[in-house]
Amino acid sequence: MSALLFAQIQFQSRKGNTCVAENGLCPDWITHNFxxxxxxxxxxxxxxxxxxxxxxxxxxxxALLAHxxxxxxxxxxxxxxxxxxxxxxxxxxxxxPLTGRGNVTALIALVxxxxxxxxxxxxxxxDGVPPDAVDAARGMGLSERQLLWRVEVPLxxxxxxxxxxxxxxxxxxxAALAFFAGAGGLGQEIYADIGFKSNVVVAGGLAVLxxxxxxxxxxxxxxxxxPWRRATS
Amino acid sequence: xxxxLASVIDDFSGGIDFIFNQRESVSGQTQVGGHExxxxxxxxxxxxxxxxxxxAAIAVPLGLYLGHYGKGEFAAIxxxxxxxxxxxxxxxxxxxxxxxxxxxxxxxSLALLALPxxxxxxxxxxRQVEGDSVDAARGMGMTEAGIxxxxxxxxxxxxxxxxxxxATVNVIATAxxxxxxxxxxxxxxxxxxxxxxxxxxxxxxxxxxxLTLAISGGLAVLxxxxxxRGLxxxxxxxxxxxxxxxxxxxxxxxxx
Amino acid sequence: xxMNTKILSVLAALMLTLGVAACGSDNKSSSSGGGGGGGGGGxxxxxxxxxxxxxxxxxxxxxxxxxxxxxxxxxxxxxxTAAGFKVKKSLDLGSEVLxxxxxxxxxxxxxxxxxxxxxxxxxQVPVLKVPKDPNAAYAELKKKAAADKITALPKTPFENTYxxxxxxxxxxxxxxxxxxSDLKGKTSDLTIAGFPECKQRVDCLIGVxxxxxLKFKKFIxxxxxxxxxxxxxxDVLFGFTTDGELTTGKYVLLDDDKGLWPPYQVSFxxxxxxxxxxxxxxxxxxxxxxxxxxxxxxGELNSRVVLDKQDPKKVAADYLKEAGFTK
Numbered sequence: 001m002s003a004l005l006f007a008q009i010q011f012q013s014r015k016g017n018t019c020v021a022e023n024g025l026c027p028d029w030i031t032h033n034f035x036x037x038x039x040x041x042x043x044x045x046x047x048x049x050x051x052x053x054x055x056x057x058x059x060x061x062x063a064l065l066a067h068x069x070x071x072x073x074x075x076x077x078x079x080x081x082x083x084x085x086x087x088x089x090x091x092x093x094x095x096x097p098l099t100g101r102g103n104v105t106a107l108i109a110l111v112x113x114x115x116x117x118x119x120x121x122x123x124x125x126x127d128g129v130p131p132d133a134v135d136a137a138r139g140m141g142l143s144e145r146q147l148l149w150r151v152e153v154p155l156x157x158x159x160x161x162x163x164x165x166x167x168x169x170x171x172x173x174x175a176a177l178a179f180f181a182g183a184g185g186l187g188q189e190i191y192a193d194i195g196f197k198s199n200v201v202v203a204g205g206l207a208v209l210x211x212x213x214x215x216x217x218x219x220x221x222x223x224x225x226x227p228w229r230r231a232t233s
Numbered sequence: 234x235x236x237x238l239a240s241v242i243d244d245f246s247g248g249i250d251f252i253f254n255q256r257e258s259v260s261g262q263t264q265v266g267g268h269e270x271x272x273x274x275x276x277x278x279x280x281x282x283x284x285x286x287x288x289a290a291i292a293v294p295l296g297l298y299l300g301h302y303g304k305g306e307f308a309a310i311x312x313x314x315x316x317x318x319x320x321x322x323x324x325x326x327x328x329x330x331x332x333x334x335x336x337x338x339x340x341x342s343l344a345l346l347a348l349p350x351x352x353x354x355x356x357x358x359x360r361q362v363e364g365d366s367v368d369a370a371r372g373m374g375m376t377e378a379g380i381x382x383x384x385x386x387x388x389x390x391x392x393x394x395x396x397x398x399x400a401t402v403n404v405i406a407t408a409x410x411x412x413x414x415x416x417x418x419x420x421x422x423x424x425x426x427x428x429x430x431x432x433x434x435x436x437x438x439x440x441x442x443x444l445t446l447a448i449s450g451g452l453a454v455l456x457x458x459x460x461x462r463g464l465x466x467x468x469x470x471x472x473x474x475x476x477x478x479x480x481x482x483x484x485x486x487x488x489x
Numbered sequence: 490x491x492m493n494t495k496i497l498s499v500l501a502a503l504m505l506t507l508g509v510a511a512c513g514s515d516n517k518s519s520s521s522g523g524g525g526g527g528g529g530g531g532x533x534x535x536x537x538x539x540x541x542x543x544x545x546x547x548x549x550x551x552x553x554x555x556x557x558x559x560x561x562x563x564x565x566x567x568x569x570t571a572a573g574f575k576v577k578k579s580l581d582l583g584s585e586v587l588x589x590x591x592x593x594x595x596x597x598x599x600x601x602x603x604x605x606x607x608x609x610x611x612x613q614v615p616v617l618k619v620p621k622d623p624n625a626a627y628a629e630l631k632k633k634a635a636a637d638k639i640t641a642l643p644k645t646p647f648e649n650t651y652x653x654x655x656x657x658x659x660x661x662x663x664x665x666x667x668x669x670s671d672l673k674g675k676t677s678d679l680t681i682a683g684f685p686e687c688k689q690r691v692d693c694l695i696g697v698x699x700x701x702x703l704k705f706k707k708f709i710x711x712x713x714x715x716x717x718x719x720x721x722x723x724d725v726l727f728g729f730t731t732d733g734e735l736t737t738g739k740y741v742l743l744d745d746d747k748g749l750w751p752p753y754q755v756s757f758x759x760x761x762x763x764x765x766x767x768x769x770x771x772x773x774x775x776x777x778x779x780x781x782x783x784x785x786x787x788g789e790l791n792s793r794v795v796l797d798k799q800d801p802k803k804v805a806a807d808y809l810k811e812a813g814f815t816k
Contacts, residue, residue, distance in 0.1 A: 008811045009781065011789050012797070014737045020798050023330075029798060036800040085449045086442050087406030089423060093438035097244035101579075101596065166317070173320035177410075179581065180423075188581060190326045194413055195716075196798060200330040204323035211318040263689040334711065415685060415710055427584030427610075428686040 026198045034202070037189060041206050044185040047175040048214065051107050052168050055114030060160075062115075063122035064148070073123060080116040088113065088174045092181035101182030109181065113174055114167040121163025125156025154226075161222040165215050172211040186210075248435030251422075258428045265422070265429050270440060277418040277444070280336070280411055281404045284343035289397060292348050296355025296393075297381045309356035316349030321407045325414065334415040342414075346407060347400035354396025358389025391460035398452040405445050419444065534777070534813040539770040542573030546766060551597035552580040553588050556794040556801060557649060557731060557787065561601040563805030565757060568778040571815050574767060580801075585610050589758075593637060598763035604630050604644060605751030607758070609692070611637075616691045619751030623648065626752040638761045642772060644754035645779045647731060647787040651692065651750050652742040653681075654728035656718050660741045668744035669701045672725075676703045682723035685710040692750060693727055700749040715740070730784055733792030755779070781812045 019026035059080070066072040086094075091109040099105040129152045137151045153160075176187035189203040250256075255267030299305045325342050332338035362385045370384045386393075409420035422429035422437035429437070548569055552562030562580040570576045579597050582588040585606050591597045604626045608614040612633045620626045623644065631641045653669055660666065663675055672679075687693035688708045697703055709723055715734040717723040728735070728742065735742070757775050764772065786808075793804045809815040 008813060009786050009789060009808070010811060011736075011785075012793070014792065014796055021796060033798065033800060036802070082446065085402060085446050087409055087445050089409050089420070090406075090438040090442045090445075093423065093434060094442065097241045097435070101582075101591075169314075169318045173317065173322075176320040176322040182579075182581065184581070187320070187322050190322055191413070193798070194326045194329050195334075197330045199798065200323075200326040204320070204326055207320050207323055208318060211320070215314075215318065258689055263695070265689075412685065421685075425686045427586060428689055430586055431590065 020198070023195070023197055025201055029198050030202055033198075037186070037202055037206060040184055040186050040189050040203070041210070043183070044172070044175055044187075044207065044210060047103070047106055047110060047178055047183060047185055048168065048171045048210065051110035051175075052114050052164070052171055054107065055111045055167060055171075056118050056164060058111070059115045059118035060122055063119050063126065066119075066123060067126045067148075067152075077116070077120060077123070080112075080119050083112040084116040088177050089180050092178065096181065103183050105181040106175070106178040106183035106185075110171055110174055110178065114171055117163045117167040117170065118160075119163075121159050121166070122156065125159030125163075126152050128159060129155045157226050158222060161218055161225070165218045168214040168218060169211040172207060172214065176207055244431070244435060245439075247432035248439050251429075251432040251436030252440055258430075263428075266433060266436065270419075270436075273417060273419050273421055273437075274440065274444065276416075277405070277408050277411075277420075277441075280340060280416060280418060281343065281401065281408045283340050284404050284408075285347050285397065285401050287340065287344040288347035288400060289351055291344075292351035292396075293355050293386075293393060296352045297359050297385060297389075300356045300359025300389075301377065301381050301385060303360070306356070306360075309352055312349035313353045316346070321346060321403075322410065325407070325410060329414045336416050339411050339414040339416045343404045343407060343411075347404050350399040350403070351393065351396040354399075355389065355393045358392030359385045361392070362388045391456065394452075394456050394459050398449070398456055401452060402445060402449045405448055406441070409441050535816065536568055536571040536774055536777070536809075536814050538573040539768070539774070542767075542771070543575060545574060545768075547575045547577050548599070548763060548767060548771075549577045549579055549597045551578075551582050551588055551591055551600035553585060553600070554581050554583055556733070557791055558601065559801035560790050560794060560805050560808075561755060563802050564778055564808060565599070565601065565775055567805055567809055568774050568814060569767065569771060571809070572771060572774045574771065592639065592758060592760060595760065598766075599757055599759035601755045602641075602758050603649060603753040604641075604756055605650070605692070605753040607641070607756070608633070608751065616696060616751060617749075621748050621752065623752035623754055627754065627756060630756060634758065640759050640761055640764050641756040642759060642764075643776055644756045645782045645787075646754075647782050647784045648752060648754045649729050649731040649787065650745075650753040652728050652730055652745065653697070654715075654718070654726045654732075654735075654740045654742050655724065656740055659718075659724050666743055668746035669697065669703070669749075670746050671743070672703055673701065676705050676725070678706050679724040680707045680709060680722070681705040681725040681727070682709045682711050682714060682717040683727035684714065687727050696749050697727075700747050731787040731791055733788060733795035736788055736792040736796070755782075778809065778812075778814055 014021070020029050062072075062076055066076055088109060091112070092105060095105045095108055099108060133151055133155060134147065137147050142150065175185050176190065178185045179188035179191060186203045186207045190200055190207075193199045251266040252270055253267060255264045255269065257263070258265045296309060299309050324346060325339065328338045328342040332341075359381075366384055366388065367380055370380045375383065408418045409423065411418040412421045412424040419437050419441045422433035423441075426434045550562055550566040550569065552558040559580055562578060566576045566578050566580075579591070582591050582597070582600070585602060588597075588600050588602070589607075589611050592600060604623070605616075605619055607630050608619050608626065609616055612630075614629075620629060627641065627644045634641045653672070655663070655666075663672070666672055666675075681694070683693055688710065689695070694708055698705075705725070709717065711717050711723075714726055714728065715732070718726050718740065728740070730742070734740065757779070759767075767774075790804050790808055793799045793807075794801050806815075
């Protein structure tokens with residue numbers, strides 16, 4: 001009975017020195033196993049894009065607020081700096097008892113890391129708007145709101161988008177540790193077999209690729225939105 | 234709500250207790266926590282210090298040289314950007330996969346992580362030294378190496394230090410995953426959670442956070458001390474200063 | 490800079506494949522069969538839909554974080570899926586402490602645990618006090634878990650317990666030892682390797698040194714265990730009976746002749762209320778799919794992950810197919 005039961009399990013012979021057995025960088029293995037990275041890759045994209053988007057909204061609004069109420073700048077930038085100073089793995093673990101395993105915990109931590117870059121760059125960008133431009137706009141009778149959206153924000157765009165680029169690439173790296181919060185991602189694949197070259201190169205390569213793509217995407221947006229700067233940069 | 238809150242408080246008090254009081258490991262017979270945390274902390278710091286020292290030993294002379302002769306601006310400025318695009322876990326994993334586990338591979342990977350901010354800041358700091366000071370030194374008959382050492386290095390020290398600070402904080406945070414490469418650090422209770430238990434994991438997370446924030450704060454104070462008065466632009470992220478309008482550089486934020 | 494373009498082109502190629510794979514993964518479930526060749530005999534064992542299974546709510550299957558657990562978690566989850574239940578996987582819970590906590594708190598509904606591990610880790614039974622008879626150990630676990638409102642489902646045929654492993658060459662040098670006691674007096678210049686926690690565990694280094702009176706020259710911790718034997722950095726290794734590497738036939742395992750280690754069969758632990766959800770029919774599915782899991786089969790499945798570097802998901806699916814549980 002039992003012989004019949006197991007007859008179907010195929011026992012493979014493992015004598016040869018295959019690429020995988022020698023821990024090489026194996027094109028065959030990579031093509032055959034690539035689909036296992038697809039899910040984690042998109043999860044990584046989800047974690048990165050969602051947290052940068054949420055972080056952008058929060059930090060942008062705070063920076064606008066601080067632009068009007070200057071006394072807010074020191075406490076806000078100090079807070080975001082301290083948040084950024086907490087090691088990511090530690091923050092994931094510190095949040096676990098509060099918010100449980102999964103995306104929510106990962107996103108809270110990741111969002112908190114994006115704040116500093118976006119807040120600082122939006123603030124710097126708004127401060128960097130030439131006083132002449134502001135005066136001219138006021139002279140033309142623009143209201144404060146119009147001044148902000150028609151003059152200050154557009155002129156600060158390069159700086160704002162630069163902050164976004166930093167936030168995006170940094171978040172890709174931090175999301176690689178989100179599996180400590182039970183949120184998967186490419187880091188999980190790396191961690192699962194950290195000594196296997198093919199695995200590390202593919203999963204790690206995808207993470208780097210994602211960082212580069214996001215960086216170039218935002219750079220492209222910057223070029224599109226601020227054509228007047230193309231000559232100087 | 235209350236039971237949730239109670240369990241959260243319970244978790245955290247367990248973690249804090251782990252830091253201060255030794256206890257038997259989950260798997261029995263050995264003592265973990267308490268006293269052992271000192272050992273792990275020292276290991277953590279030794280590993281981090283070694284990495285930063287190695288990185289600085291390479292990046293500072295290189296940055297001074299490039300800055301002095303005005304070479305390799307693109308590479309020096311973008312080193313930080315490139316460095317940031319490579320997730321720390323990936324960097325560590327590549328070293329473990331290709332060089333194996335142990336102190337040296339892990340230390341080198343952490344040093345690589347520390348290199349870009351120090352290099353970028355040293356380069357920027359050196360470039361910002363006024364041409365007049367350099368010319369005066371040259372007029373006095375100083376050699377180029379002498380100028381780098383006695384004029385540019387002291388004048389750039391605040392900015393270099395800011396880079397070292399960013400690098401140090403990054404390295405200390407990242408040394409948490411050193412146990413993946415079989416090097417003990419405060420991350421050990423996090424990675425070997427089945428010996429240290431949930432309390433050990435949370436306790437280590439708390440300890441790592443406190444350590445990183447303390448060192449970051451301590452270095453910030455030190456940075457103020459080494460910054461010549463009137464030149465307080467020692468903000469830690471050189472990339473923001475240099476990415477856009479050079480004119481903004483001088484207005485970059487001071488460290489809170 | 491030319492290095493950069495090279496890297497970029499490789500990455501671009503990867504990206505392209507990514508797109509292709511993303512499209513391909515949709516029809517994965519329907520294809521890729523054929524390998525079994527046991528179509529006729531398989532039908533009797535094939536998992537049948539449990540009536541009303543879909544309406545029972547979602548069953549979350551967990552696992553700890555190493556290959557055998559990933560495989561087992563996937564096998565149980567896929568089997569329940571085949572029976573018509575709605576199943577969610579949460580297969581990276583960390584150690585037993587976290588997994589058990591997740592189970593008790595309802596974050597997961599069930600996960601595979603080793604009898605010896607459960608008794609020592611959750612119920613504070615000292616390693617040496619765990620019954621040596623696998624049935625007795627399982628019975629004790631069942632009794633103790635019941636107090637936590639958790640049911641320990643019947644155990645697997647295979648046992649994944651510790652064994653000291655040496656290479657065939659080392660065995661020859663040491664006079665072909667058969668059991669741990671044979672090493673007595675020969676270990677003073679041998680280096681022993683184990684996973685990092687081993688040196689602190691009673692059921693690992695500490696236990697072996699005490700029970701067998703062995704003193705090794707040095708303990709090294711390594712995640713890549715068998716590599717340490719292959720490259721000579723260690724002579725003896727704390728291995729496990731279902732380790733995938735053992736299928737290469739390069740290593741010898743030594744018997745635990747003084748009975749240091751408790752039984753370590755797997756029992757699928759389920760919270761009582763979750764067990765009620767899947768009912769006796771669902772329980773039968775779980776018991777059925779683990780029946781073919783002997784040490785040899787589990788070792789083969791592990792080596793597909795550890796040596797052939799296949800995805801545990803795929804290995805589990807292939808197992809169910811090869812054993813005739815699914816088509």
